[in-house]
Amino acid sequence: MRLGKRLSVIVLIAVLAVIAAACGDDAATTTAAPTTTAAPTTTAAEAGGTIVAFIPVTTNTYIAEWARGAQLAAAQYGYNLIVIENNFDQAEQDTQVQQQLGAGGDVKAYVWWPSDNAAGVASLQALAASGIPVIQTNQYPFAGSERLVVGYAGVNDTFNGEVAGELIVEARDWMVDNGIELHSEGGNAIIVGFVPGYQAGIDRTAAATAKMEAAGITVLGMIESGFDPASGYAGAKELIAAHRAAGIDLVYAHNSALNEGVIQALEEEGYVVGPNSPTVMAIAGTCHGNLEYLENGKEFATGLQAARLEGIFSINTLHEYLTTGSLASFDNFIPNPPLHSPAYGITAENELETITLEGFSVEELCSY
Amino acid sequence: MRGRGERLEEAALAAARDAARIRTSRIATLAIVGGAVVVLFVVGWLTTPQFLQWPNLRNVVRSAAMIGMIALGMTFITLSGNFFSLSVAQTGAFSAIAFAFMMSWGWPLPLALLAVLAGALLVGAAQGGLVALGGNPIVVTLGVGAGLFGLGSVLTDNKTIRHGNTAADWMGTGRPLGIPTQTWAFIILCIIAAIVLSRTRFGRNVLFVGGNKFAAASSGIRPSRVAIQVFAISAFAASIAGLFLSAQFGEGRLDSFTGDDINAIAAILVGGAALQGGEGSPLRTALGAVFIAALENLMVLRQYAFGVRKLWVGVAILVAVSLFNYLRSRARTT
Numbered sequence: 001m002r003l004g005k006r007l008s009v010i011v012l013i014a015v016l017a018v019i020a021a022a023c024g025d026d027a028a029t030t031t032a033a034p035t036t037t038a039a040p041t042t043t044a045a046e047a048g049g050t051i052v053a054f055i056p057v058t059t060n061t062y063i064a065e066w067a068r069g070a071q072l073a074a075a076q077y078g079y080n081l082i083v084i085e086n087n088f089d090q091a092e093q094d095t096q097v098q099q100q101l102g103a104g105g106d107v108k109a110y111v112w113w114p115s116d117n118a119a120g121v122a123s124l125q126a127l128a129a130s131g132i133p134v135i136q137t138n139q140y141p142f143a144g145s146e147r148l149v150v151g152y153a154g155v156n157d158t159f160n161g162e163v164a165g166e167l168i169v170e171a172r173d174w175m176v177d178n179g180i181e182l183h184s185e186g187g188n189a190i191i192v193g194f195v196p197g198y199q200a201g202i203d204r205t206a207a208a209t210a211k212m213e214a215a216g217i218t219v220l221g222m223i224e225s226g227f228d229p230a231s232g233y234a235g236a237k238e239l240i241a242a243h244r245a246a247g248i249d250l251v252y253a254h255n256s257a258l259n260e261g262v263i264q265a266l267e268e269e270g271y272v273v274g275p276n277s278p279t280v281m282a283i284a285g286t287c288h289g290n291l292e293y294l295e296n297g298k299e300f301a302t303g304l305q306a307a308r309l310e311g312i313f314s315i316n317t318l319h320e321y322l323t324t325g326s327l328a329s330f331d332n333f334i335p336n337p338p339l340h341s342p343a344y345g346i347t348a349e350n351e352l353e354t355i356t357l358e359g360f361s362v363e364e365l366c367s368y
Numbered sequence: 369m370r371g372r373g374e375r376l377e378e379a380a381l382a383a384a385r386d387a388a389r390i391r392t393s394r395i396a397t398l399a400i401v402g403g404a405v406v407v408l409f410v411v412g413w414l415t416t417p418q419f420l421q422w423p424n425l426r427n428v429v430r431s432a433a434m435i436g437m438i439a440l441g442m443t444f445i446t447l448s449g450n451f452f453s454l455s456v457a458q459t460g461a462f463s464a465i466a467f468a469f470m471m472s473w474g475w476p477l478p479l480a481l482l483a484v485l486a487g488a489l490l491v492g493a494a495q496g497g498l499v500a501l502g503g504n505p506i507v508v509t510l511g512v513g514a515g516l517f518g519l520g521s522v523l524t525d526n527k528t529i530r531h532g533n534t535a536a537d538w539m540g541t542g543r544p545l546g547i548p549t550q551t552w553a554f555i556i557l558c559i560i561a562a563i564v565l566s567r568t569r570f571g572r573n574v575l576f577v578g579g580n581k582f583a584a585a586s587s588g589i590r591p592s593r594v595a596i597q598v599f600a601i602s603a604f605a606a607s608i609a610g611l612f613l614s615a616q617f618g619e620g621r622l623d624s625f626t627g628d629d630i631n632a633i634a635a636i637l638v639g640g641a642a643l644q645g646g647e648g649s650p651l652r653t654a655l656g657a658v659f660i661a662a663l664e665n666l667m668v669l670r671q672y673a674f675g676v677r678k679l680w681v682g683v684a685i686l687v688a689v690s691l692f693n694y695l696r697s698r699a700r701t702t
């Protein structure tokens with residue numbers, strides 16, 4: 001029996017080893033540490049040299065889409081992009097930086113997406129000290145660390161929040177114009193946001209709240225719930241229970257995936273969402289996932305600050321630096337055009353069909 | 369020198385005293401968990417007007433349902449003395465993804481459901497098999513969870529899998545008698561689990577193995593078989609939660625159920641199950657899930673910050689575990 005158990009374990013290990021070997025990508029080369037979660041792909045072209053990107057894990061759909069965009073742009077310019085992922089763990093990312101620097105190699109530039117913007121400054125300093133240019137993406141450089149990078153390329157969550165705030169005001173005005181009675185003079189809003197402590201969520205909430213309050217909208221409350229429809233659903237359910245008595249006119253979700261759950265929760269609680277005599281309007285910050293609600297008007301509007309675009313934009317900006325030796329501007333924010341639902345006739349054209357960015361349609365940029 | 373009859377009588381009396389002590393301890397534990405839920409509801413009623421309103425109560429039970437289903441399945445593992453499973457979140461997410469794939473391929477709903485549940489049973493049984501071979505339950509389930517996550521990542525290319533098939537809509541969004549389908553599933557699973565545990569030979573075997581593995585083995589019960597069965601049940605329950613999630617939103621996502629394995633463990637602990645096995649019940653686990661959901665809900669209604677909410681949930685778990693441990697040690701020594 002004991003021998004049988006041992007044999008089972010040996011066979012299991014052998015099978016796993018064979019599977020692991022079969023799954024390996026011979027073409028992929030990475031100087032990353034063994035702790036690296038994955039180095040997804042490497043472009044064949046080597047003409048432009050190697051760029052190493054330190055980013056959080058691509059099992060997150062947004063980050064995976066960022067990586068796909070970055071790989072597309074790198075391939076276009078002939079760079080060999082090596083992506084080193086960490087599991088949203090700054091300590092893991094710090095180790096990866098040390099191992100990358102220790103291994104050396106002919107690296108032309110680094111892309112820095114810290115897991116923890118403040119705690120990652122020491123690693124950023126080490127990368128900068130190597131003399132190889134570093135560009136930061138997604139998280140704006142921590143105060144005082146701007147000198148360590150040649151520039152920033154990526155989202156601007158304050159800008160995202162401002163656009164969302166303006167869309168919320170537009171939604172409120174549409175309600176007034178269509179004779180829908182609000183629960184307070186300027187209307188009442190609730191916010192369903194990203195996970196607690198996430199800087200992007202904090203910036204979006206602050207910027208959108210400022211816009212709303214300036215337009216007389218009362219923010220009744222907010223909940224930090226997550227990134228997906230299930231989180232949006234759960235968060236909205238709780239907020240609705242807390243603020244139903246005060247009256248809810250507007251809901252702002254940080255992205256459209258959250259909003260999907262929010263809209264389900266609103267409808268279950270008896271609210272009418274959509275262009276036909278709505279009792280509440282749902283607005284999102286960034287398109288993500290299902291466009292159905294935007295098409296049928298249950299989502300009034302969202303922003304097109306897409307993940308793939310950010311990946312492309314980061315490499316484009318880095319390419320500009322590598323080819324000219326400087327950047328026209330330190331701040332390189334990706335655009336965030338609003339996407340209105342065609343169901344309300346706010347814009348003459350159907351933005352879902354007419355807007356393209358970097359050659360990609362709304363469907364291509366938002367559905368991931 | 370005492371006669372044989374006298375010794376037998378003493379042994380019988382001692383056994384009866386032990387049984388009475390255990391019964392008292394079980395009743396006390398159930399009373400504490402139930403009492404805690406009642407106290408919380410009374411506090412909520414007195415302090416927060418919205419708390420006891422029907423829509424909010426429905427929310428509480430609905431939010432307890434998903435975690436509760438996972439916790440009910442995992443309760444069998446804990447009762448059998450195999451601690452916990454750290455792969456339930458990944459099993460739920462993987463089931464949601466598999467279901468989304470199958471529905472997008474146009475599989476009939478019953479076939480997709482059966483295939484996903486059968487797959488989960490197999491994955492669970494495999495984990496139980498590894499534990500039966502001597503593997504540490506925590507390490508085995510951690511490894512399998514990582515494997516499922518990795519496989520899901522490869523299969524989905526880290527994208528959300530949307531199936532756009534409306535056949536499963538009712539399952540995810542139906543409200544029979546005004547109550548969400550998930551809540552019905554939670555209640556039904558709780559009843560089934562309670563019956564299985566208290567009225568079947570398998571249930572008694574689980575408790576016996578958890579109470580004393582070696583004594584159970586001497587009595588002809590095979591702990592390895594029990595291990596395979598309980599891990600299969602746990603994976604099955606997690607898979608049901610995954611199916612409901614996928615049906616509700618028409619999609620499967622790799623990052624679904626993040627942290628829900630820990631939440632399920634919390635429900636089991638607040639429900640007073642003994643970590644070493646042999647003591648606990650599905651009803652108490654269900655009450656534990658409801659308690660945590662109600663506590664979180666009440667704090668959201670009172671607009672407590674996220675950190676404060678987590679602090680109080682942590683305190684509730686610590687108090688529950690300490691209190692139940694004290695009760696059990698008292699029952700053993702008195």
